[in-house]
Amino acid sequence: MKPLIFFLLLACLSSIGRAQVTDDLNFEEENIPIRNAFNSSYIINSQSTNILSPGRLNMLISHRFGTLNQGPFHFFGLDYGAMRLGFEYGINQRLTVGLGRSSVGKNFDTFFKYRLLTQTRGSNPQMPFSVVWFSSAAFSSVELRNRNLLDEGSRFSDCLVYTHQVLISHQFSSKFSLQLTPSLVHRNIVKFSGENNDVFSLGLGGRWKVSRRMHLLADYAYVFNHHSEQKLTNPLAIGIDIVAGGHVFQLHLNNALGMIEKEFLTTTDDDFLKGDIRIGFTILRSFMLAPEVKGGKIY
Amino acid sequence: MKKYVLVFLITTLYLQGYSQVYSGKNGSVNLLGKAPKETITAKSKALMGKLDAASREFNFRQNLSQFAFSQGDMQKKDAEEMYWQTDKYPYADFQGKIINSIDLSKNGTYDVTAIGSFRMHGVVKELKIPAQVQVKDGTMEVSSTFNIFLSDFDIEIPRLVALKVAEEFQASISLTLTR
Secondary structure (H helix, E strand, C coil): CCHHEEEEEEEHHHHHCCCHHHHHCCCCCCCCEEEECCCCCCCCCEEECCCCCCCCCEEEEEEEEEEHHHCHHHHCCCCCEEEEEEEEEECCCCEEEEEEEEEEEEEEEEEEEEEECEEECCCCCCCCCCCEEEEEEEEEEEHHHHHHHHCCCCCHHHHHHEEEEEEEEEEEECCCCEEEEEEEECCCCCCCCCCCCCEEEEEEEEEEEEECCCEEEEEEEEECCCCCCCCCCCCCCEEEEEEECEEEEEEEEEEECCCCCHHHHHHHCCCCCCCCCEEEEEEEEEEEEECCCCCCCCC | HHHHHHHHHHHHHHHHHHHEEEEEEEEEEEEEEEEECCCEEEEEEEEEEECCCEEEEEEEEEHHHCCCCCCCCHHHHHHHHHHCCCCHHHHHEEEEECCCCCCCCCEEEEEEEEEEEEEEECCEEEEEEEEEEEEEECCCEEEEEEEEEHHHHHHCCCHHCCCCCCEEEEEEEEEEEEC
């Protein structure tokens, strides 16, 4: 009896398969890559898993003002402003390189981001995460000068600070994405005795897309081994991205002053919950230098 | 038990022997839209297609997330999120039949007319498209150029960009199919 049922079932299935000729012509579902879990290549302070498309150049002008609780005499912190001018360029589908100059510590920084894995959606077995490797080297000319005043023999390489991160993001829906950012900041020489050369931290960032033109963002990092004698805090920022064609305007509230990993992870000493909140903004202007597809033209 | 399985296998194999389905992937699709203030081009190498040489029925599908655009990722994002809405409608496909009574098993170049349903953005539209099929020793090269009106597929162009996004796009496709 059983084999008969089995055969009937098979016959049924096969007859369903033959009901239309076009069934032979059907396709399997494809996996669809999610290349941009975030709106831009930065969340607020941290890098995001977005990689620029080949030939794209971004110019970023970032500002962080003084803390709001400085009061009206300092115009709620707006009298003082730190800035960073940054550039980033997409080499290919996986690699983005960048450089920048910050007024905080007169830092020069260069970095690269390399895409290791891309999240996909689809009915087939899929990759649940996007993974991007980030490495940067930063150099503070203020530190070199100070060191040279103390000790003539200071070298350039003493003042180098390296950051390595693995950015892991997951897009839950087209509106909501989260990113985990384990990172290591390595300082060749530290300021105080007893300070760690290596600082480990874990960042958590998120994006909620309110509309096509507006995104809500949050960015936090927990630092595991702060120097115990300095009163250091963890960087926390919340903000919005406003997208307008080739521009992105980001407005945010932040307790970190620095705009590169070395600064905001290891030197932030303001407490967000005590009101040491800075207004900050970033203007991103995007240029297409070497279009992948020819023939397009803007008149 | 064995006997039944054998019968089943033989029937299916026999039936499969009858179909002459040619299939191919990584076909190219080029889009061109000329508006007064901008010409948009896009290209992809992700066209898939199947064609039954016996019944002359076909099915072509393009994954809309696989296009690269002249203005790069921002234009791509706009196209995918605003116009195509790829998270809801990931593919554009064209299913139908070549209406000319030709023998596609013989070598030669054929100018054909395909009639079928073109689906994009969740809207199905009956289209008649001219195409060229070149048959050579078991491979078929299919190419076609046709125009698509965005309004046919309920894709609205916001007034703000009406001078930049053309209402009519020209699509040129080319795909090699093998047995």
